[in-house]
Amino acid sequence: MNHFFNLNGKVAVITGGTSGIGAATAERLANAGATVVVAGRKNAQEFAERLGGSFVKTDVSDETSVKNLMAVAHDLYGKIDILVNCAGVNRGYNTLLESEQEDFDFNFKVNTMGVVFGIKHATPYMPTGGSIVNVASAAGMQGVPYLAPYVSSKWAVLGITRTAALELGVQNIRVNAICPTSVDTPMARAEGGEPQLRMEQKAVPLGRIAEPEEVAAIIHFLSAPDCAFVNGQTIGVDGGFTAGMSINAYNCLAES
Template structure:
């Protein structure tokens, strides 16, 4: 029997691969034997040094032609793609819906939603049977979150796209799943304006902390590996128990209100 969760010689494209969850995933995939192609708007060469190998293609996932070129270059070099991780994402600030502009929505949708659409559309012509696509959604994609309307909407859309793609690509034995984390300890999570969100999560999450990028990368690895050949069309929460109900500290705080 081979090594569990081996990605030996599998070709993996990771968008948003130069930082945060994407970088942690690239490191893990590289250690598991995969051939890594990371795509991001910058910091690529430095990321490759941290990973220990791979290729970098500068890419803005909101621009379809750039994603198409990324997949074409990968296909020409390696012949096929086995894994796509749609990890590139943004959050354009914290604002009530009444103060959010259409531009706020379009920026979030351009990267978070259309980046996923572009990735799926242009990777699958190069993807062989048994391939895997993992999309990074959010707990904000399965519930409402105050002051994050544009981000929430874009992540709900990712889950709908994930389920639709799983149906459409099932005949080719290409699996498509999504991961729904709470806040993750990355630069985006610590952007200005998110302090209240973090305070709420540290109280409401039973484990009383936010996630580490390595913990999200572990589930991505699980879903991308051929060992998990019957997990398809799912949106899996990685939330420290947040979706299970009120934590004891949160319950105690509210009971005293």
């Protein structure tokens, strides 16, 4: 019997692949048989080589840099079967009225345009049956106080995902998005994010934030040929957060 979700012979490009969700995804896809191209701003040559793949220094906010990434991946391995747009940032824990244009520009350049550039420059090298997975956020499915620039940049990713799924379906290239809540990564633990983590630990029905490996598992699922009819979808990886508040949070509010 063939191993389910086997990625033997596949080439996967992972942006933001040097840490957090991206690094966990690179490890998982490599363990499933894929050749991985790890892309990011900090050097991860040793990490990529340990996985049997390659590292390409990339700034996803720079279209030329992303175009170069995809060309190098193609030159090295002849194709790109899987693209994981994982690079992401968050700047500014402020109310909408306190947010500056620079906060919006910073988030959109990486979170939104990085996805656009990735799709635009990877698809010319993608054979029939390719898969693109965009890492959005549960914040892209609802409003979140103090995170307006980040929220809006992630909502945009979902619109791009659905549009790309329609346009690339004729080439049999699937495009899907995942929407995690906070994940135990350096980005989530950055200064200013402590209230968000405390809130989620109370409001998420499972009572905790996600681990990078749990998010990588969903990316693996969407990347695999086994899921060849899943297209244009948004999948929450949120412990039930978007289903409603936890019973503990409900009882806390009801008693206050």
